[in-house]
Amino acid sequence: MTTYRPVWIKCGGKSKDRATAMVMADSTGKKYPLFLVLKTPASKIKAVVQENLTLRQGFGKQLWKDVEPLQNRFQCRIYGNPTAWWNSLIGVDFLRYHFADRPDRATKKVLLLWDDFSAHFTDEVVACAAELNVVLEKIPPRFTWMCQPADVTWIRPMKSQLRKMWISSIRRQVKNSKSQNSTFKLQAPKRPTLVQWITDAWFGLSEAIITNGFAKCKIVHQDEAVDETVETTDPVDVLSELVANSAVDDTIDPTDDIELRIMNCNSGFKMYFEVLEFA
Template identity: 60%
Template sequence: TRIGQDTPEDGIAVLEAFAARVDAIVKENDIDVIYNADQTAVNYEYLPTKTINKTGEKTIWVKCGGKTKERVTAMLLADSTGTKHPLFLVMKTAASKIKAVVQENMQQRQGFGNTVWKSIVSMQDDNNCRIYGNPTAWWNAQVSLKFLECHFGQRPDRATKKVLLIWDDFSAHFTEDVVAYAKSINVVLERVPPRYTWICQPADVAWNRPLKSRLRQEWLDLIRRQLRNARKRHVPFKLQPPSRATIVAWIVKAWLDLPSTIIVNGFRKCRLVEGSPVDEDVPGGIMDEAVFAQLTASCAIEDTIDPESDFSNTVDEEGDETIVL
C-alpha cells in the first residue's frame, strides 16, 4: 500500500539504496541465501472484487456469512532460491482472566486454552504449520522469537554460516530479545524501508496478490458448494462462513500452490538477486455469471445501488460493514 505523498520516483530511489545496502550486507557476511518474511491478514470471508456479468457502474450488495471482521495473521517465509517455508499463523482466542492460566497457555499451548488446544494440534499436524493464539490475532515479540527458533535455530550450519532475513520495520521484529537471539543463531536482520514495502519487499511485490486470489477462489468454491447443497435439499440458501480448520487448510494450500517462480520473481523485482523479473498473471477470484444469478435468486445479493447515491460507502457511523464487489 502506498502511503502519503511518496511518488514512484521516490520508490525507485529508495529501492536502489535498499538493494545496494542488502548487496553490501551479503558480501560483507558471505551470505548465500536471503529470506523474506511478511505477515499478512487473511479474512475468514473473501468476497470477490469482480464479477463477469454486465452490472454497469453499480454497487452490488452481498450478504456475508457473519465473519467478515474475523481474520488470521499469516507469516509468509520464503527465500531467494524459491523455497517456501512452513507458515506461522496467529489466530484470535479469548484470554483467561486468571494470570496464571494465561502464562500456562503461553508456555504450554501457544496461547490457547486446554480445550481449544486439542483441535489446534490436529490442525498443525494436518497442515505442517505452527498456530499461535492471542486476543488480537496479531503478531508479537514472543511469536517472533518462536518463529526464529523454528525456522533458523536448528540449522546445521548456524554456528558458522550467516543468513539474511528481511522483514518489516515492526516493533515486534526488533525488540532487544529478538535482535539478540537472531544474532546468537547467525541471522542478520534487515528492515524493509518504512512506507516502501510496496516496492522493496518481495512478498508485497509478488507473493501476496496471487495468494489472496487463491484464497478468494476457495471462498467462491465454498459458495458454489453451499448453493448446490441448498438446491438439492430444497432449503433456503444461507451463507455459512468457513470453520477455523477450513481457513487454516485454505491458507496452507494457497501458499503451497504458489510456484517457486513467483517467489524468485519477487526477489528479482526488488533487485535482491540477479535476473530479469517477469509479469505474472493472477487468475481466479472472479464470480461467474451462474453463481451471481444463483446468489441473486436466493436473495444473497440485493438490489444494485448507484454508488454516487450511496453514502454508506464513505460514512459508517453505526460500525456496520459494507462489502463492495
C-alpha cells in the first residue's frame, strides 16, 4: 500500500523561496525520492513555456543549470512553476515515475489513497492511473488524522527536524553577527539549503516510524509498539537566547519567517505516503 503527501513551505516570507514537497514511502518502511515544486517565473513566450515544461520540468535554461545538479545531489525530483504548487501535469509525472516500471504492473493493482485535492483527480491523472493499473481513492478531509499514515506518525518528527535545522541556522547567524560586531539581520535559507533540509528531514525518519504509521491506521498488523519519542527544542529557550543577543524585535518581519503546510496520500498493497509541510 502506498501513502502520498504534499508539503507547502514558505521560507523567509519570500515568494521565491516557497516550495511544495511530495514524499512517498511504503508499508515495508522504504522511503522514495521526494518530488519538490519551487517557484519560478513563467516566460511570456508560449513556445518557451512549453519547451521549459517539456525539457526542464518548468525551469528556464539558466536556472535549470543550478536546479538539475540538486536533483542528483539530494536524490529528488524538482519542478518549477509560478505558484510553486502541485498540479495535474506534475501528478502524472509522479505516477509514472513511481509506478510505470514496476514488474507486476500488468497483473497487480496498486491502491493509492490520497487527499481530496482537485489536482489529484483531474481527467489526465485519472487516465494515467488507470493505464498504470493504479486505483485512486480519496481520503475524506476530516479523517486524515486517523486514515493517513503521514498525519498519524510521520509529520511530527519530520517537522521537528526541520525546526531544529532552522533554529541551528538562526543560532549560527546570531553567533556570526556577534563575532563580527555587526547588526543582526536574519537570512532565509537559499534554494540548495532548503532542498537539503527537506530531504534530510524526510530520509532521516526511521523505518520504524514509517511502518508504525501504517499500523496505527490499521492498514498492516504490527506486533510491537514502536517508540516515537521526538526530541524537541523548547521555543521559550530559543526566544530567550535570541532576545539576549538582540536578535528579536518588537515586531516580526515576515521576511524572517518559515512556514510549512501538509497534504496527504496513501497507496498500496505496498502502501506509500507523500508528505509536504513545515510549520
